[in-house]
Amino acid sequence: MAFLFGKKKSEPTSCGCASGCSTPADNTGAAILILGGGCANCQALERAVRAAMAELNIQEEVGHVTDFAQIAAYGVLTTPALVVDGQVLSAGQVLSVEQAKALLAKARG
Numbered sequence: 731m732a733f734l735f736g737k738k739k740s741e742p743t744s745c746g747c748a749s750g751c752s753t754p755a756d757n758t759g760a761a762i763l764i765l766g767g768g769c770a771n772c773q774a775l776e777r778a779v780r781a782a783m784a785e786l787n788i789q790e791e792v793g794h795v796t797d798f799a800q801i802a803a804y805g806v807l808t809t810p811a812l813v814v815d816g817q818v819l820s821a822g823q824v825l826s827v828e829q830a831k832a833l834l835a836k837a838r839g
Contacts, residue, residue, distance in 0.1 A: 760793030762834075765801045765821075766809035768794070774824045775810040782830035788838060814838075 764779065766772030772794070780792060795801055795813075804813060808822030812830070814837040825833070 760791040761815050762788075762790055763793045763795055763813040765795045765804060765806055765811035765813060767798070768796055769810075771824050772810040775812060775820075775830075778825050778827045778830045779812060779834070781827045782834050785827070785831055786834055786838070788834060 762779065762783070764772055764776045766775070776792060776794065783790070783792070801809065801811070804811070804818055806818060806821045810824060811821035812819045812825065812833065814834065817837070819833045819837060820829075
């Protein structure tokens with residue numbers, strides 16, 4: 731019965747690109763993602779990110795990943811989370827517009 735309590739082998743997930751990166755597949759096609767189930771906090775983070783993007787004149791699509799298996803593939807345990815270009819920039823908190831702006835400016839710097 732050791733197999734019941736042994737460490738589960740996980741299959742690597744990737745975006746499927748030719749470079750073989752380890753970015754989880756999110757099926758949205760967006761480089762900027764909000765991870766979360768769609769709760770009020772997730773919506774507040776998305777509003778802050780969109781406002782920050784407007785101030786920075788970033789005109790990109792914002793994707794929203796609600797599937798918890800895909801969220802877990804990013805290593806995120808608490809939502810909402812902000813992901814830019816496959817990198818988790820924030821998790822477990824609702825960012826202010828200024829905080830989101832600073833993170834996006836650094837990521838797009």
